[in-house]
Amino acid sequence: MLSLAKQVKRIALTNYLLMEPRADLHIHSTASDGMLTPTQVVEAAAQAGLAAVALTDHDTVAGIDEALAAGTRLGVEVVPAIEISSTHAERVEVHILGYFFDYKAPDLVDRLEFLRNARWERAKQIVEKLNAVGVPVEFDRVVEIARGGAIGRPHVARAICEVGAAGSIDSAFGHFLIEGCPAYVPRYKVTPFEAIDMIIATGGVAGCAHVAKLKRDELLVEMIKHGLRAIEVRHPDHSSVGRKFYTRFAKTRGLIATGGSDAHYFGSENRPGIGDVTVPYEIVSQLKQASHGA
Numbered sequence: 544m545l546s547l548a549k550q551v552k553r554i555a556l557t558n559y560l561l562m563e564p565r566a567d568l569h570i571h572s573t574a575s576d577g578m579l580t581p582t583q584v585v586e587a588a589a590q591a592g593l594a595a596v597a598l599t600d601h602d603t604v605a606g607i608d609e610a611l612a613a614g615t616r617l618g619v620e621v622v623p624a625i626e627i628s629s630t631h632a633e634r635v636e637v638h639i640l641g642y643f644f645d646y647k648a649p650d651l652v653d654r655l656e657f658l659r660n661a662r663w664e665r666a667k668q669i670v671e672k673l674n675a676v677g678v679p680v681e682f683d684r685v686v687e688i689a690r691g692g693a694i695g696r697p698h699v700a701r702a703i704c705e706v707g708a709a710g711s712i713d714s715a716f717g718h719f720l721i722e723g724c725p726a727y728v729p730r731y732k733v734t735p736f737e738a739i740d741m742i743i744a745t746g747g748v749a750g751c752a753h754v755a756k757l758k759r760d761e762l763l764v765e766m767i768k769h770g771l772r773a774i775e776v777r778h779p780d781h782s783s784v785g786r787k788f789y790t791r792f793a794k795t796r797g798l799i800a801t802g803g804s805d806a807h808y809f810g811s812e813n814r815p816g817i818g819d820v821t822v823p824y825e826i827v828s829q830l831k832q833a834s835h836g837a
């Protein structure tokens with residue numbers, strides 16, 4: 544049994560949590576690799592009692608219109624957003640979040656389309672080069688092997704083995720696919736700085752996702768100089784130590800401390816669902832104010 548004082552405290556806390564409007568600012572839908580349609584995302588947000596959600600699909604704004612329509616219907620504010628995959632110094636993956644940018648700006652839409660197609664185009668070029676040196680790999684077969692996933696060199700390597708031009712995946716890479724080999728094609732990479740530019744150029748606020756997972760404070764400082772205005776401090780993969788450290792980091796540098804569930808699913812025991820990680824609605828107001836559109 545809880546003591547009366549503890550019970551009162553608990554009720555007060557519950558009331559406080561219920562009253563304070565909350566926002567989940569990191570959610571994926573079927574527009575990228577999530578399992579819920581943009582409409583289902585907003586429905587789940589309404590069920591969770593959220594005041595606002597941001598649809599942050601990977602490298603695409605395709606779900607935003609649908610989410611906005613559902614938001615108007617269900618009384619949930621939908622923040623136009625994105626999570627852009629970028630690469631720093633060849634191998635560090637950095638996810639840049641964008642909020643309140645003009646998601647219909649033609650330059651941005653074209654650039655995102657280019658980024659999404661880059662993997663596909665690269666695989667096509669590799670196949671052409673293989674064909675040119677007499678390896679009869681077919682692009683359609685590589686697509687089949689990739690089974691709708693993000694197509695890449697491992698799929699091509701398997702196709703090379705299938706046609707008997709290499710005895711193993713390693714030898715397919717070693718003979719054809721790595722730098723210096725006849726079918727090598729460099730991967731197109733966008734840097735975190737370019738991703739930040741894309742968001743700023745369209746009037747939005749650029750943030751860095753799951754910073755405690757990234758643990759690159761020097762890079763963060765560089766990105767702040769470049770116009771980064773927010774960091775994601777609340778994320779399911781952050782420990783409380785990491786969250787506290789970066790909350791302070793944000794405070795001392797005047798950054799907006801965002802957060803969200805990074806939900807890709809309806810939510811289950813070990814997978815975060817929509818509304819499982821939230822921030823006060825005040826953060827949405829700060830993002831809005833910091834965007835040029837405000």
Ligand SMILES: [Zn+2]
Nearest residue numbers: 626638752753
């Ligand atoms: Zn991410």
Ligand SMILES: [Zn+2]
Nearest residue numbers: 569571626805
């Ligand atoms: Zn994400």
